Amino acid sequence: MGYHILAVDDEKEIIKLLKLYLERDELTLYEAYDGKEALTVLEERTIDLLIVDILMPEIGGFELIKRVRKNSNIPIIVISACVDSSDRIFGLELGADDYIIKPFDPLEVVARVKALLRRYNTLGSNIGLDTAHISVGSLKLDTHSCTVRTEAEDEIELSAVEFRVLKLLMENPGRVFTREQIFEQGWKDEIVSDNSIRVMMSKLRDKIGPERIKTIRGLGYRLEKNHEGA
Numbered sequence: 001m002g003y004h005i006l007a008v009d010d011e012k013e014i015i016k017l018l019k020l021y022l023e024r025d026e027l028t029l030y031e032a033y034d035g036k037e038a039l040t041v042l043e044e045r046t047i048d049l050l051i052v053d054i055l056m057p058e059i060g061g062f063e064l065i066k067r068v069r070k071n072s073n074i075p076i077i078v079i080s081a082c083v084d085s086s087d088r089i090f091g092l093e094l095g096a097d098d099y100i101i102k103p104f105d106p107l108e109v110v111a112r113v114k115a116l117l118r119r120y121n122t123l124g125s126n127i128g129l130d131t132a133h134i135s136v137g138s139l140k141l142d143t144h145s146c147t148v149r150t151e152a153e154d155e156i157e158l159s160a161v162e163f164r165v166l167k168l169l170m171e172n173p174g175r176v177f178t179r180e181q182i183f184e185q186g187w188k189d190e191i192v193s194d195n196s197i198r199v200m201m202s203k204l205r206d207k208i209g210p211e212r213i214k215t216i217r218g219l220g221y222r223l224e225k226n227h228e229g230a
Contacts, residue, residue, distance in 0.1 A: 002178040002220075003117055004046060006030045008038040008064065009053040009079070014102075018051065021106040022113065035059025039067065046176050047074060049117055051109075052096075054080040054087065062094060069095035075116040079104060121181055134170045136223060139208060141170050148208070161186040162204045169213065169223035178220040 007018045010033050019029045030045060032038035036058040041047070050068065054061035065076055078091045081102040088099045098112055134141045138151035146163055148156045158166065165186045168177065177185075179197050186200065201221060205213050214222055 002026070002028075002180055003048040004028045004030065005049050005051060005113065006032060006038060006041055006045075006047045007051040008032045008035065008056065008061070009051075010034060010056045011053070014053070014079070017106055018109065021110050025110055025114065027110075027113065035061065035064035035067075038064055042068065042072075049075045049077070049113060049120075051077045051079055051113070054078060054082050054091070062091065065091065065094045065096055075120050077109070077112060077116065079109070121184065134167070136170045136173045136225070137212070139170065139212070141167060143167065156207050158204070158207065159200075161200055162207070165200070166204060166208070169221070173223045173225040176216050176220050176222045182221065 005022055005027050007015050007029055009015055012033070015029075015031050015033075019031070022029050030041050030047065032041050034056045035052075038050075038052070039059070042050075052061045052064055056064075059067075061078060061080065065078075068074070068076065075098075076096045077098045077100060078088075078096045079100045079102060080087065080091075082088075083101055091099055097116055100109060100112065134143070140149045140151070141147075142149075148158055148163070148166060150156065165182055168182075168185045179194065182197055182201070183192065186197075201213065201215075212224055214224055216222060
């Protein structure tokens with residue numbers, strides 16, 4: 001699947017259990033044992049989903065969620081021994097997407113992780129936000145009129161597939177998307193070859209500027225955050 005998960009828990013046995021079951025489903029798991037270490041991992045790597053405990057040293061789970069939500073809308077699952085409903089409500093109000101109580105069934109965790117990733121990557125990272133107008137550098141995308149314009153207001157003609165893929169990239173500038181994610185966004189249920197994806201990305205580059213989209217060898221593609229080309 002190509003997704004990267006960060007699990008944050010000061011109990012190493014919990015991390016070990018999550019790693020065993022998540023990696024069976026080809027989900028890469030990164031480990032952190034407190035909130036401070038988790039923030040470092042989030043700065044250094046592209047993470048698709050965060051699993052976090054509440055009671056941890058250095059920076060606790062609630063504080064970690066608050067800091068992550070300042071600039072990221074990635075899915076967050078809380079896994080905690082705190083059974084009080086007020087803790088669950090508080091975690092969800094801070095921005096967590098799900099709350100699982102310890103002890104847990106690891107197969108249920110995997111199922112919830114996969115469900116959140118599907119929803120997130122289908123709807124984009126700005127779930128619940130107003131994304132009618134998206135701007136990255138000099139590119140402006142309007143989801144209502146399905147148009148893309150440059151800073152000079154010149155309209156760029158895109159196919160439906162190109163528009164859907166560019167929308168995904170512009171909603172998440174700087175984030176790497178795998179070929180599988182590009183395919184799911186652009187073609188939905190159609191069957192296409194890897195070559196079709198490469199051809200489409202090449203055409204999209206030609207239309208918006210080749211420097212805007214970078215190929216990350218062995219991983220996928222990302223839209224550069226700060227490119228200001230025409």
